[in-house]
Structures are given as C-alpha cells and as structure tokens.
Amino acid sequence: MTPPNADAHPERSDQDGPSRIGPYRVVDTLDVQGHAEDARRRLARDDRTGRVVVLTLPHASLAEDPGYAVRFRAEAENSRRLTGRWTAPVLDVAPAGADLPWIAHDCAPALTLPAALAAHGGPLPESTVRALGAALAECLAVAHANGLVHAGISPGSVLLTLDGPRLTGYGLARAVSLDAGRRAGVLHGAVSSTLPPGRHADAPLRPQDDLYALGAVLVYAATGRIDAGPEALPDGLRAPIAACLSAVPAERPEPRTLAREFTTGATPLPESVRAALAAQAARHPVMVPLAPPTDPEPVGGRPRPSRRAVTLGALAGAAGLALGAAGAGAARAFTDAPRRSRPVPRVRGTAPAPLWRLTVDEDLDHPPMIWRGSIALVRGEQSVAAVRLRDGKQLWSRHDLWPTGNFTLLGRGLFLKPSNAEFSAVSVRTGKVVWTERRYDGSGRHLFFDAALAADGDMLWFLAGKIVDGKEQGQVVVAYDVARRRELWKAPIPLTGGTELSGQGVLREGAVLVPGTPGTLSEKSWSYLALDVRSGRKLWKRSYRGVSSVAEDIRMTAPGDLLISYDQKAVQAHDLSSGERRWRFTTEGYLYTAPVVHGRTLCLTDENSDTYAIDTRHGEQRWRHGAAFRSIAPMRYSETALSHTGRTVFQRNDSEVEAFDPADGTPRWRFAPAGSGQQSGGFSGYVTSAPGMAVVVNGATLYALPVD
Structure with a gap:
C-alpha cells in the first residue's frame, strides 16, 4: 500500500479533482493509491474559519453524471439524520445545483x-x-433503530481519528445502484465489494446487508484483503465475522449483540496509526482567521459557524444511543478523552425531519x-394496530x-388484553389471540379478574375478587405464570373499612407493591403493601400522609427510594x-399530567x-422554561x-x-404537526x-422524529 500524500501542496489540485470545492480549499488526499474506492476523500480547509474538514466527493467516473449527482446530494442530506457517537458529524452539504x-x-x-493499514x-x-x-456495530444499531439502512459501509468510508472511528459514506451504494447496468467498472469499487454476493443490482438494501458490509470491512482490517474469507482471520474474530458474512440474511447477528461481543478484549489504536494522525494534525492545524470572514454568503444558505465554535476545535465528539457496556467499552478502547455530546446538525430551533409519517x-x-x-x-376507540x-x-x-382496561406487555412477544370475566394474550407481531384465560370469571368458587398490577417476563400479577351472594367480598393478589398458564x-389483601385497591402496582427489589388506602376513604391518604414476588408473603405496608387517594394516576416511584405524587399546584x-415526606415543591399553575424522572432530575x-x-x-428547582406559545383555552393539558x-x-x-x-432547559427545537387526518385547531396527542x-401522535397521525 502507498500511504496518503503527506506533502500535498495546499494550492495544488490532486490528480483527479479541483483545488477548491465550494468554500473549501483541498490540502491533502486521504485515498490510498491502488485501493479500489467508492468515492474520493480529501482533507480541505475552510478559509473563512480555518477549520480542516474531510470532504467526500463522487467517484471520478461518476462526477459528471447529473443523475448520480442528484442522488449523491440527496443521500448526503439524509445523512444528517444519522446520530451516534461513531457517526462522522456533518458540517455541510453542497448546495443544489453545485457543479x-x-x-x-x-x-x-x-x-x-x-490509509491506517498503510501507516501501520x-x-x-x-x-x-x-x-x-x-x-x-453500535453505529448500525443507532441507524437501524431510526429506520435507516446505511448502504455505504466500506474500508474507505471508515475514518480512524484520535478519539475513535467515524463512519461516513451513507447511501453511496443506493446512489450508484441505478447506474449498475452501464457502469460495471464502478461497482468493482469498495462499496460493491462489501455487498452480499448474488444480490441483484436493483434490489433494495436491507439492514442485514449492512451487517454483511460490516463483516467485509472487518475482514479487510484484520487481513488487508477485502476478498479474504473467514478462514484467514484470527481465531478470536472468526466466529462473529463469519456470522456477519452468512449467505442467509436472517442468520446475521443483531448489531447490539455484535457490539457486546466485540467489546471484550478491545484495545486502543496502535501507536503507528496514532503517530500518523498526529503528523497529519501538525501538517494541517486549525487556523483561526484574525479578521472576520469576507465571503458574503454562507454555504448552501446555512449560517456560518460562530467564532466560539471554531475556537473550541475541529475534533468535536459525537453523541448517540448508548448501548451499555458495548458502547462504553468501544469508547474506552479508542480514547481516554472525555466523551462530548453534539446535537444533530440542523438550523437551530428547527425540528428534525421525521423519519416517517403514518395515518391510521x-x-x-x-x-x-x-x-x-x-x-x-x-x-x-374502536381499533388496535401495531406499527413497526x-x-x-x-x-x-x-x-x-x-x-x-389498559393493555399490559408480557413476555414471549405477547400483550394482555383484559375483558369482562377473562383476559387474553395477544401476539404483538401478528395481532392474533394466542390464548384466553377464562378461569377467573367469578362463577361458583372462582375468583373474578379485576385488573393487571404488573408484569415481568413470564410473570403477571393481577387483582382478583370473590363474589358471594351477588356481593364482592374482598380482594386478592394473584401471581400467574404466563408461560405455563x-x-x-x-395473597389476600388485609383491608379495613371496606375499601378496595386500585391503580398500577410497582415491581421493586423482589417485591410487588400493591397500591391502595390504609383504612377508610375518609383518611384520604395513600399506601403501598409490599408482597414477596415469589411467595406472596407480606413484607411491609406504609401509608403516606398528604398523598391523595382520589385518583390513581397521580403517583409514581423514582430512583432514590421515592414515591412522587402531585396534586393541584x-x-x-x-x-x-419509611413513609416520611422528604420535600414539597410548588408550581404556579395546576398540575394535570404526570412528571417524568431521569436519574436525579x-x-x-x-x-x-x-x-x-x-x-x-x-x-430544589434546577431550571424552568415556558413554552413559546401560550394557550388561552380554559383547560390546558401540557x-x-x-x-x-x-x-x-x-x-x-x-x-x-x-x-x-435537560441540563439547563435550553430550547432545542419546536415541532408543529400539520396535515390531513388530524385534530384541527392545534395539537392533541402524545409523545x-x-x-x-x-x-x-396527533389525532390519527404518527410521526417518528430522530433524537439523541
């Protein structure tokens, strides 16, 4: 391999491209001579800010194709929707109509x-x-969770940086696929070599195809050859990578599973690669202009980066969907630098483009x-549906x-549908009723099913009662094995004063907390009865003075052994x-809807x-922020x-x-749904x-917005 040109003159064009591209001046090439490429990658400097960026350009044989240019730019714009710490942050995209x-x-x-293999x-x-x-693998998990197929993973699209890898190349295979019949030469590039063999050129790419491409890239990283088989791999890598390269798409692993497996034994970049990166940074440092930029127009109609953003440096980290030990392990393996977060790039205040929209x-x-x-x-009111x-x-x-009553999620891909005198288990994936339990119908000596309390995997806990001479005689908690039915x-509920239990139960530290009141309704205070989840044995009972017992949806548990309740203001x-009150916080307006808790906030x-x-x-209040729009309706449910x-x-x-x-209440964006089949005169729905x-959800329409 020949390493990238370390001595590229900043004023000189590379051999197959211009020296100035939009607002950027090409200073170096990242391509390796003799390596089949799906696109050209260059280092370039923005003379307005001094920032050094990585430019991705079309393959030389496709650069003059107007149809491909449109598709390339469309995929580039869509790449802004990608999130995650290992996705390369998008600074800008060529404006429409660019040459x-x-x-x-x-x-x-x-x-x-x-280039990293060449340096090593x-x-x-x-x-x-x-x-x-x-x-x-974590990067793919984030993309697939957002409904996105990357369709551009190749050795050239993977960039190694001092604080970890960054993935680029989104959609390059889709952009070129329409030209497959007449541009066979291009398909021998890096992207085509990471597509599953036998795949029809016009077939849509699927998430499983991304897993195959990932396996092919890791084969290249471990062997230096894109066409090497799993047998050429070290023993520790052979099994997981061979699974990615399976000829049967359904047998390829889930990205999250793969991320966890690869985390074990991961270590930082070799010193040779780190030295090459340090040398590149020394050749092309960030140069903050002494005078304000003179270029009157921002690229593509977008605002220029602020001076503060420039001085913070060009190596911004990326934030995304954490995958527990897998994501943290990969981060530690590549860098010991603190992880920094970034928002999804977009014009400040504007909402992200929906991933999809569906009207039911x-x-x-x-x-x-x-x-x-x-x-x-x-x-x-009359239908139930499942949406992927x-x-x-x-x-x-x-x-x-x-x-x-309400549905309850069970184990084995089922949800519970309660109805009079019975309850049923329904498949989440198909909507088919798998079985129906009719033993709790209240007839004879049978208990009658009242309401679900809680569920965990194959276990369901619910309230049941007994009817004697046409009257309800107390309640019990039933533990029910869903798998064995x-x-x-x-366990009977020890109540006095003829009161009944109601509301959702809580699973906590080996106990199911059963909600209710301690005695008569006149006491107007709330209680929890804790039963052992395995035996039903009573563990403890506590009442909470000042917590209303009138409505069942104004209480929740929170980390730190807390019961949170809200009422009026x-x-x-x-x-x-213990049942002791820890604190009380007062708001200016009435509280009609439940709070949410994350960590200690x-x-x-x-x-x-x-x-x-x-x-x-x-x-104590950390921050407070009002809405941009103030409703004048008599009843306002925010x-x-x-x-x-x-x-x-x-x-x-x-x-x-x-x-x-959540750190300081700073507004990020606003989203006002609009379109057919929705509530008129405003927004009435859920997030x-x-x-x-x-x-x-607004009326009959659902939107999926990418976040984090």
Whole structure:
C-alpha cells in the first residue's frame, strides 16, 4: 500500500479533482493509491474559519453524471439524520445545483481504513479490530433503530481519528445502484465489494446487508484483503465475522449483540496509526482567521459557524444511543478523552425531519405502547394496530379487540388484553389471540379478574375478587405464570373499612407493591403493601400522609427510594420504605399530567406550559422554561416526556412539541404537526420515546422524529 500524500501542496489540485470545492480549499488526499474506492476523500480547509474538514466527493467516473449527482446530494442530506457517537458529524452539504456534489465532515485529522493499514505497515491487531467492530456495530444499531439502512459501509468510508472511528459514506451504494447496468467498472469499487454476493443490482438494501458490509470491512482490517474469507482471520474474530458474512440474511447477528461481543478484549489504536494522525494534525492545524470572514454568503444558505465554535476545535465528539457496556467499552478502547455530546446538525430551533409519517384509521386516544423498542401498539376507540418503528409500516390492525382496561406487555412477544370475566394474550407481531384465560370469571368458587398490577417476563400479577351472594367480598393478589398458564400463589389483601385497591402496582427489589388506602376513604391518604414476588408473603405496608387517594394516576416511584405524587399546584416526595415526606415543591399553575424522572432530575409541566426541572434529592428547582406559545383555552393539558436516553426533554402543549436540553432547559427545537387526518385547531396527542426516536401522535397521525 502507498500511504496518503503527506506533502500535498495546499494550492495544488490532486490528480483527479479541483483545488477548491465550494468554500473549501483541498490540502491533502486521504485515498490510498491502488485501493479500489467508492468515492474520493480529501482533507480541505475552510478559509473563512480555518477549520480542516474531510470532504467526500463522487467517484471520478461518476462526477459528471447529473443523475448520480442528484442522488449523491440527496443521500448526503439524509445523512444528517444519522446520530451516534461513531457517526462522522456533518458540517455541510453542497448546495443544489453545485457543479460537483460534496459532503463535509467535521472529524479531521482522520485516516481512511486503507490509509491506517498503510501507516501501520499491514493488518491491524486483533484487539484494535475488535474495538473497531464494537464501534461500527453500535453505529448500525443507532441507524437501524431510526429506520435507516446505511448502504455505504466500506474500508474507505471508515475514518480512524484520535478519539475513535467515524463512519461516513451513507447511501453511496443506493446512489450508484441505478447506474449498475452501464457502469460495471464502478461497482468493482469498495462499496460493491462489501455487498452480499448474488444480490441483484436493483434490489433494495436491507439492514442485514449492512451487517454483511460490516463483516467485509472487518475482514479487510484484520487481513488487508477485502476478498479474504473467514478462514484467514484470527481465531478470536472468526466466529462473529463469519456470522456477519452468512449467505442467509436472517442468520446475521443483531448489531447490539455484535457490539457486546466485540467489546471484550478491545484495545486502543496502535501507536503507528496514532503517530500518523498526529503528523497529519501538525501538517494541517486549525487556523483561526484574525479578521472576520469576507465571503458574503454562507454555504448552501446555512449560517456560518460562530467564532466560539471554531475556537473550541475541529475534533468535536459525537453523541448517540448508548448501548451499555458495548458502547462504553468501544469508547474506552479508542480514547481516554472525555466523551462530548453534539446535537444533530440542523438550523437551530428547527425540528428534525421525521423519519416517517403514518395515518391510521381513527384518532388514537391512548399513548403508544412500545415493545422492545421496535413495535408500537396504538389504540383508538374502536381499533388496535401495531406499527413497526423502523420504517412506520403498519403490521396489523384489528377492530375486535375491545379491552375493559389498559393493555399490559408480557413476555414471549405477547400483550394482555383484559375483558369482562377473562383476559387474553395477544401476539404483538401478528395481532392474533394466542390464548384466553377464562378461569377467573367469578362463577361458583372462582375468583373474578379485576385488573393487571404488573408484569415481568413470564410473570403477571393481577387483582382478583370473590363474589358471594351477588356481593364482592374482598380482594386478592394473584401471581400467574404466563408461560405455563397457571396460578402460582394468591395473597389476600388485609383491608379495613371496606375499601378496595386500585391503580398500577410497582415491581421493586423482589417485591410487588400493591397500591391502595390504609383504612377508610375518609383518611384520604395513600399506601403501598409490599408482597414477596415469589411467595406472596407480606413484607411491609406504609401509608403516606398528604398523598391523595382520589385518583390513581397521580403517583409514581423514582430512583432514590421515592414515591412522587402531585396534586393541584404541588409535587412532593416521600420515602417509600419509611413513609416520611422528604420535600414539597410548588408550581404556579395546576398540575394535570404526570412528571417524568431521569436519574436525579424530575421534569414536569403545569397548566401554563411552564416546564420545571427539580432535583429529586432535595426538591430544589434546577431550571424552568415556558413554552413559546401560550394557550388561552380554559383547560390546558401540557405533558412532559423524556427521550429514551434522557438527553432530551419534550413538552407537548396545545400547539406543538418543544424539545429542551435537560441540563439547563435550553430550547432545542419546536415541532408543529400539520396535515390531513388530524385534530384541527392545534395539537392533541402524545409523545412517547423509543430508542433513537420520539413517536409523536396527533389525532390519527404518527410521526417518528430522530433524537439523541
């Protein structure tokens, strides 16, 4: 291999491209001589800011094709939707009508994977390949969770930087696929060599194809050859990479599983690669202009970066969907630098473009229920439907599931549908009733099913009662094995004063907490009865003075052994175990909707659309922010929601969804849904989180917005 040109003159063009591209001046090439490329990659400097960027340009044989240029630019714009710490941050995209399309990434200094192998003098160590595999697998997990197929993974699209790998090249295979029949030579480039063999040129790319491409790239990193088989790999890499290269798409592993497997034994970049990156940074340092930029027009009509942003440096980190130990391990393997977060690049204040939009048969009157981050169950007055979150496809819809209460997610891909005298288990994926339990119908000596309390995997806990002479005689808690469809135990509820239990139960530290009141309704205070989940044995019972027992949806548990309750203009925290009150916080407006908690921060919104962030340890306000739009309706229901990672706070008010930074309440963007089949005169719906996205419901329409 021949390493990139280390002595490229800053004023001279490379051999197959111009010296100036848009606002950027080419200073070096990242391509390796003799390596088949899907695109050209250059280092370039923005003379307005001094920033050094990585430019991706079309392959030389496609640069003059107007059709390909349009598709290249469209894929580049769509790449802004990619999030995650290992995705190269998009700085800018060529404006429409540019002679040469391009995309600028903020990740210099950087080496393509072929250049890194050249700098190292051969294949990378197994431990480095494992770290690379963990990072790229996490990147795919984020993309697939957002309903995106990368379709551009190749050795050239993987950039190694001092703080970890960065993935570029989004959509390059899709951009070139329409030209496959007449441009066979281009298809022998890097992207084509990472596509599954036998794939028809016009066939749409699938998530499983990304896994094959990942396997091919890791083979290259470990052997120096893109066409080497798994047998050429070290023993520790052979099995997981061979699974990626399986001829059967369904046998290729899930990205999250792969990320966890590769994390073990991952280590930093070899010193030779780090030295090459340091040398590149020395040759092309950031140069902040002494005078303001003179170019009157921002590129593509977008604002220029601020001077403060420039002085912060060109090596900004990327934030995204964390994958637990896998993501953290990959980060530690490549760098010991602190992880920094970045928002999805877009014009400040504007909402991200929806990943998809779907209108169903009727208005939805319940928030979506998310199953394993992949399917949303949505429910209207007369119908229930399942929507695949990856692409917004409606999987099924039924008009004959009429529950008498809320659905409950069970194990084995099922959800519980309660109805009079029975309950049924329904498949999330197909909507088919798998079985129906009729033993709790209240007839004879049978108990009658009342309401589900909690569920965990194959276990279900529910309330049941007994009818004697036409009258209800007390309640019991039943533990029910969903897999074997049998009762494990039942425990009577020791109540006085003839009161009944109601509301949702809570699973906590080996106990199911059963909600209720301690005695008579006149006491107007709330209690929890703790039962051992395995035996039903009573563990403890606590009452919480000042916590209303009138409604069942104004209480929640939170980390730190807390019971959070809200009523009128006050939210308060009690110690779950002792029953003692810890703090009380007062808002200006009435509280009609539930708060949300992430870590030690509680967020809630009052009737005035003021969102508060409260420290759950002491009840102190961290920040407060009002909505951009103030409703004048007599009853105002502004709700609060959190993204899946907790990195974004949402406020749903009468007109729109607003997103805030949870650290300080800084506004990020506003989203006002518009279109057919929705509530007129404003926004009336829900915001629910799933990995990588927020599912927004307004009337009969669902939107998936990429977040975090």
